[in-house]
Amino acid sequence: MQTAVITGAAQGLGLVTARLFAANGYRVVLTDVQPLDHVLDQFAGQDASALSGDVSSEAFVSELAAHLAALGGADVLVNNAGISMIQPAEETTLEQWNRMMAINLAGPFLLCRELGKQMLAKGSGAIVNVASVAGLGGVIHRSAYNTSKHGLIGLTRTLAAEWGGRGVRVNAVCPGWIKTEMDVKDMGSGAYTDSDIVNRVPMARFARPEDVAAAILFLARDGQFVNGVALPVDGGWDADSSWDALRLKTR
Helix, strand or coil, X not given: CCEEEEECCCCHHHHHXXXXXXXXXXXXXXXXXXXXXXXXXXXXXXXXXXXXXXXXCHHHHHHHHHHHHHCCCCCEEXXXXXXXXXXXXXXXXXXXXXXXXXXXXXXXXXXXXXXXXXXXXXXXXXXXXXXXXXXXXXXXXXXXXXXXXXXXXXXXXXXHHHHHHHCEEEEEEEECCECCHHHHHHHHCCCCCHHHHHHHCCCCCCECHHHHHHHHHHHHCCCCCCCCCEEEECCCCCCCCCCHHHHHHCC
8 A cells, every 4th residue: 555645734735635535545644734633534544644744854854764664664745734825925035934934834844845756755746836826927915925925836846746757746737726724814915706707717716626636646547748838827827928818808
């Protein structure tokens, strides 16, 4: 049985991804900064365990790696844990910037480094980093968030080049806006509305967590010849350079 580690698994995309991997026969290890006991109750009868901690903490990542080593090492890592922030660049503090980079970029690096060692020792493994369409372009008032996701795509491509010949594939998914707890919080700030997103997406809806989880599972499966990609799961957001009036006229 292969072991898949999913970070940020207490809710939203991380939880949906963990459920999908468990349903497909993986042993799942869930992590989140939030308590996970109540989440594990949802995996009754499946091989699941959980550790709570901060992915940007080197001590926690070492603890997680030891837990995985006792299970035979990680086979799949899904770096999903992350935070968002909507703030004009000129008002973004260094403390806010550093926190964003610690969780969204340093954390995935630490996890890739420590769990990647286990995969490299086996000669096989797959890492899927959850980036964003914000890592493929620019979104106003998200300078720190955008930069962290651009960096995560850069890390993905570098590790894919470095480790692909040693049996470890590294890819990223780049979701558009997903209806999760994070979106509810961001929308609550008044930064955007449902129609702002729906009108911008060629497929005329938000992404569902299940849409992105399916792409993650695809990239993680053995036997793929896919390495170093940043796969948009955005309903065509990144592909469409039309203006809203023209896009809406075609519906």
